[in-house]
Amino acid sequence: MTTTYPSPRRAATLRARAVRFAEMATTPLLPADYLDLVAPLRSGAPLRGRIEEVVAETADAATIVIRPGADWAGHVPGQYVRIGVDVDGVRQWRAYSLTHGPRADGRISVTVKAVPDGKVSNHLVHRARPGTLVHLEQAAGDFVLPTEGGKFLFVTAGSGVTPVIGMLRNLFPVADSGAVRLARSEPYDIVVVHVAPSEPHSIFLANLRQLDGAGLIRLVARYDDQHGVLDVEDLADLVPDLSERTTFACGPAGLLDALQQHHDGRGLPLLTEQFRLTTLVTGEGGTVTFTAADTVVEASGDTPLLTAGEEAGVLMPSGCRMGICFGCVVPLREGTVRDLRSGDITTAVEGDGVNIQTCINAAAGDCRIDL
Amino acid sequence: MTVLQKKTESPVAHLTAEDIENLGRELDAIRAEVIADRGERDAAYIRRVIDVQRKLELGSRAVLLVSLFPPAWIAGTIGLSIAKILDNMEIGHNIMHGQWDWMRDPKIHSTTWEWDNVSPAAQWKHSHNELHHTYTNVVGKDNDLGYGIMRVDEDQRWHPFYLGQPVWNFINACFFEYGIAAYDLELGKNLRKSRRSRPEFKARYKQVLGKIRNQVTKDYVVHPLLSGPSFASTMSANFTANIVRNLWTHSVIMCGHFPNGVETFERRSIEGETRGEWYLRQMLGSANISGSKAMHLMTGNLSFQIEHHLYPDLPSNRYAEIAPRIQEIFERYGLTYTQGPLPKQVASAWAKIVRLSFPNGFFDQVAGAGAPVVAPVVSLVRRTADRAEPARPAA
Numbered sequence: 001m002t003t004t005y006p007s008p009r010r011a012a013t014l015r016a017r018a019v020r021f022a023e024m025a026t027t028p029l030l031p032a033d034y035l036d037l038v039a040p041l042r043s044g045a046p047l048r049g050r051i052e053e054v055v056a057e058t059a060d061a062a063t064i065v066i067r068p069g070a071d072w073a074g075h076v077p078g079q080y081v082r083i084g085v086d087v088d089g090v091r092q093w094r095a096y097s098l099t100h101g102p103r104a105d106g107r108i109s110v111t112v113k114a115v116p117d118g119k120v121s122n123h124l125v126h127r128a129r130p131g132t133l134v135h136l137e138q139a140a141g142d143f144v145l146p147t148e149g150g151k152f153l154f155v156t157a158g159s160g161v162t163p164v165i166g167m168l169r170n171l172f173p174v175a176d177s178g179a180v181r182l183a184r185s186e187p188y189d190i191v192v193v194h195v196a197p198s199e200p201h202s203i204f205l206a207n208l209r210q211l212d213g214a215g216l217i218r219l220v221a222r223y224d225d226q227h228g229v230l231d232v233e234d235l236a237d238l239v240p241d242l243s244e245r246t247t248f249a250c251g252p253a254g255l256l257d258a259l260q261q262h263h264d265g266r267g268l269p270l271l272t273e274q275f276r277l278t279t280l281v282t283g284e285g286g287t288v289t290f291t292a293a294d295t296v297v298e299a300s301g302d303t304p305l306l307t308a309g310e311e312a313g314v315l316m317p318s319g320c321r322m323g324i325c326f327g328c329v330v331p332l333r334e335g336t337v338r339d340l341r342s343g344d345i346t347t348a349v350e351g352d353g354v355n356i357q358t359c360i361n362a363a364a365g366d367c368r369i370d371l
Numbered sequence: 372m373t374v375l376q377k378k379t380e381s382p383v384a385h386l387t388a389e390d391i392e393n394l395g396r397e398l399d400a401i402r403a404e405v406i407a408d409r410g411e412r413d414a415a416y417i418r419r420v421i422d423v424q425r426k427l428e429l430g431s432r433a434v435l436l437v438s439l440f441p442p443a444w445i446a447g448t449i450g451l452s453i454a455k456i457l458d459n460m461e462i463g464h465n466i467m468h469g470q471w472d473w474m475r476d477p478k479i480h481s482t483t484w485e486w487d488n489v490s491p492a493a494q495w496k497h498s499h500n501e502l503h504h505t506y507t508n509v510v511g512k513d514n515d516l517g518y519g520i521m522r523v524d525e526d527q528r529w530h531p532f533y534l535g536q537p538v539w540n541f542i543n544a545c546f547f548e549y550g551i552a553a554y555d556l557e558l559g560k561n562l563r564k565s566r567r568s569r570p571e572f573k574a575r576y577k578q579v580l581g582k583i584r585n586q587v588t589k590d591y592v593v594h595p596l597l598s599g600p601s602f603a604s605t606m607s608a609n610f611t612a613n614i615v616r617n618l619w620t621h622s623v624i625m626c627g628h629f630p631n632g633v634e635t636f637e638r639r640s641i642e643g644e645t646r647g648e649w650y651l652r653q654m655l656g657s658a659n660i661s662g663s664k665a666m667h668l669m670t671g672n673l674s675f676q677i678e679h680h681l682y683p684d685l686p687s688n689r690y691a692e693i694a695p696r697i698q699e700i701f702e703r704y705g706l707t708y709t710q711g712p713l714p715k716q717v718a719s720a721w722a723k724i725v726r727l728s729f730p731n732g733f734f735d736q737v738a739g740a741g742a743p744v745v746a747p748v749v750s751l752v753r754r755t756a757d758r759a760e761p762a763r764p765a766a
C-alpha cells in the first residue's frame with residue numbers, strides 16, 4: 001500500500017496560498033492584527049512578553065519576571081534584552097541584563113534599579129504590574145564568559161552587578177541544599193570585587209555572599225561609606241593574582257575608564273559593559289528635519305538626535321541607546337552632527353547619505369535625516 | 372456666505388491685532404496643557420476603540436456568514452457599518468492626523484496606518500492634512516470647499532454646470548470614498564492630456580486602483596465566498612455597509628464647513644498670516660455638531676470640528692474636554708461658536724448646495740417676481756437656511 005504525502009514544496013505553496021487568502025479577507029489590516037487580540041505571544045508574532053512577577057530586591061530595585069513569546073531564541077548569561085514598555089502611554093525602549101541562565105520554566109528576568117528621575121526604571125520598579133504586555137528583542141551583547149573556563153575577576157559597581165549575577169547563577173545554580181558546583185563550572189576560578197555606595201544599597205549582595213560562603217567564588221565587597229571610593233591602584237592588593245585573571249567590569253564610566261587605563265598600562269585583558277552614555281562634549285544645536293516623517297524639531301547641542309526625534313513622535317530605530325549596538329543608524333542627508341562622547345564632527349552635504357548613530361550624536365547645526 | 376473680507380459687517384471688526392495675538396496665546400496655552408497631560412489614559416482610550424472596532428468587525432463578518440437568515444443580515448450589516456465608520460473616522464482619520472504618534476507605537480502611527488477606504492493613506496494625508504488643514508476655507512486654495520465640483524460659496528463664479536450640483540452631491544455622498552480618492556488624485560486636473568502620462572500621477576493612480584481592487588475583492592468576493600449559500604446576501608450586506616459608511620461620513624464632513632455661520636476667506640488674506648490669525652480663521656471656518664457621546668464617537672469627534680481645526684494633532688478624546696473652554700474664549704472675544712444638531716446642520720448644508728446651484732440672488736428674484744411654481748421651493752430653501760442660523764453657546 002502506498003500513502004501519498006504532500007511534498008514539502010506543495011505544502012509550502014498551500015500554506016502561502018492560505019495566508020494570501022486570509023490577507024485578502026482582512027485587508028488593509030493583516031490577519032496578525034486580529035490574532036494579536038487573542039494570542040500576542042504566539043509564534044510568528046513580533047516578539048513580546050508578559051510580566052508575570054515583580055519581586056522587590058531593595059527599596060529601589062526589583063526583579064521583573066517575564067514570560068517571553070514563543071519565538072524567544074534564548075540567551076547566554078551576561079547578555080541583555082531590550083524591553084519596550086509603555087510609560088505614561090509612550091513606548092520607551094531600554095536594555096536590561098538578564099540575571100540568570102536558561103531556566104526550566106522558559107521565563108526570563110531582569111533586575112532594575114530605579115535611577116533618580118528615570119522614566120523606565122522607576123516605572124518598572126514601582127508601577128509595573130503582573131499581566132502587562134511588554135515588547136522585546138532577542139538577547140544581544142558580547143559581555144559573556146568563554147565556554148572553556150579560566151581565571152576571572154569581576155568588578156561590579158551598583159546595578160552593574162546584574163550581568164555578572166546572570167553568569168554566576170548560571171555557573172552555580174542555587175538549589176534547596178545551597179549553592180551547588182556543577183561539573184561544567186569546575187574550570188572557572190572567580191573573584192568578585194563588588195562596589196556599592198553602602199551595604200543596604202547592594203542588590204544581590206546575599207547571593208554573592210552565599211556563593212562566597214560555599215567557597216564557589218571569592219567576594220571582596222567594598223562600600224564607599226566604609227572603605228572610601230575604590231581606587232583601582234588597590235586592586236592588586238585586593239586580588240593578589242590579578243595578573244593571571246581576565247577582568248570583566250560593569251559600572252559607571254569613571255570606574256571603567258580608570259580600569260581601562262590601569263589594565264592597559266599593565267597589559268591585562270579587560271572586557272567592559274556600560275549602562276549609559278557619558279556625554280563629554282556639547283555645543284550649539286540646530287534645526288533637525290526628519291524627511292519621511294515630515295517633522296521639524298529644534299534640537300539642543302546636548303540632546304541625542306534619538307531623543308529629539310522620539311520626543312517629536314518620529315518612529316526612531318534604536319538599540320542600546322549608548323553607542324554600542326548600531327541599532328539606531330540612519331543616513332544623514334545634509335548637515336553637521338557632533339559625537340557627544342568625543343566631540344567628533346560628522347558632516348554631510350546635500351546628496352550624501354552618511355550613516356550616523358542617533359543615540360550618541362547631537363545636532364551641531366541644521367541637519368536633515370532620512371526618516 | 373461671502374468671503375469674510377468682502378462682508379460689510381465683518382464678524383472680526385471689533386478685534387484689534389493685539390486681541391488676535393492674545394487669542395493665539397490663550398489657544399497655545401490650552402494646547403500646551405493638553406500635551407503636558409497626555410498619557411496613559413489617552414493611550415488606553417485609542418487602544419480600546421481599536422480593540423472594539425476589530426472585534427465588532429470580526430463578529431459582524433462572522434454573523435454575515437449566515438446572512439441568508441434575515442436577522443443575521445440585519446445585525447451583521449449594522450455591525451459592519453459601525454465598524455467601517457469607526458475605522459474611517461475615530462481611528463483612521465485621527466491616527467493619520469498624527470494624533471497618536473506621541474505614543475511611539477509603530478502599529479498606531481500616522482506613517483504606518485492604512486484604512487478601509489479606497490483612498491490610500493499617503494494620498495489622503497497630503498490632500499487633507501497639508502492642503503485642507505492649512506488652507507481651511509480659503510476660496511480657491513481649499514479644495515474641500517466643494518471638492519472642485521460644487522459651488523459652495525457666493526464668491527465662486529456660477530456656471531450652468533452647477534445646476535446639477537444637488538445631484539452630484541448626492542452621488543458623491545453614496546460613493547464618497549471613491550469621491551475622496553478621485554479628489555486626492557486631483558483627477559479633474561490630472562486627467563488633462565498633458566498631465567495624465569506623468570509617472571508621478573501614474574504611480575498614485577496605480578495605488579488607488581490597488582486599494583479599490585483589495586476592497587472589492589474582500590467585500591464582494593472573499594467574504595461572500597466564505598458565506599457559501601449566503602454568497603449573494605453577504606455581498607449585498609457588504610455593499611450596504613459601504614454605502615452607509617459613505618453617506619454617514621459625507622454628512623459629517625459636510626457639517627464641518629458648509630453650514631450657515633461658517634466663514635470663508637480670500638486667497639490674499641492668508642498671506643503673512645500670524646499664529647493668532649491662523650487660529651481665528653480655523654475658529655470661524657468650522658462648525659460643530661451637538662449630540663450624545665455615541666454620536667461624537669461615530670463622527671470621529673469631528674463633531675468638535677472647531678477644536679479639531681484648532682488642534683488637528685491633539686488626541687480626539689480630548690476635544691470634548693476642552694470644548695467648554697474654547698466656547699468660553701469664543702464668547703469672551705465676541706465670536707460665534709457655530710454648532711447645531713446633526714439633522715439641522717445637514718439640512719443647512721444641503722440648503723446651501725441647492726441655493727448655490729443657481730446664480731447669486733436668483734431666489735430673491737424669482738420670489739420677487741412671484742413665480743408660482745418655484746415660490747414654495749424658494750421659501751423652503753430659505754426657511755431651512757434661516758433655521759440653521761448659528762447656535763449661540765449657552766451662557
Ligand SMILES: Cc1cc2nc3c(=O)[nH]c(=O)nc-3n(C[C@H](O)[C@H](O)[C@H](O)COP(=O)(O)OP(=O)(O)OC[C@H]3O[C@@H](n4cnc5c(N)ncnc54)[C@H](O)[C@@H]3O)c2cc1C
Nearest residue numbers: 094095096097111112113115117118119120121162275276
Ligand atoms: C547593555 C545595557 C544593560 C543594562 N542593564 C541594566 C540592568 O541590568 N539593570 C538596570 O537597572 N539598568 C540597566 N541598564 C540601564 C538601563 O537601560 C536604563 O538606562 C536605566 O534603567 C535608566 O533608564 P530610565 O528610563 O529610568 O532613565 P532615563 O529617563 O533615560 O534617564 C533619567 C536620568 O537618569 C540618568 N541615567 C540614565 N541611566 C542611568 C544609570 N544607569 N544610572 C544612573 N543614572 C542614569 C540619565 O542621565 C538622566 O539624567 C542597562 C543598559 C545597557 C546599555
Ligand code: FES
Nearest residue numbers: 319320321326359
Ligand atoms: S542605539 Fe545602540 S548604537 Fe545607538
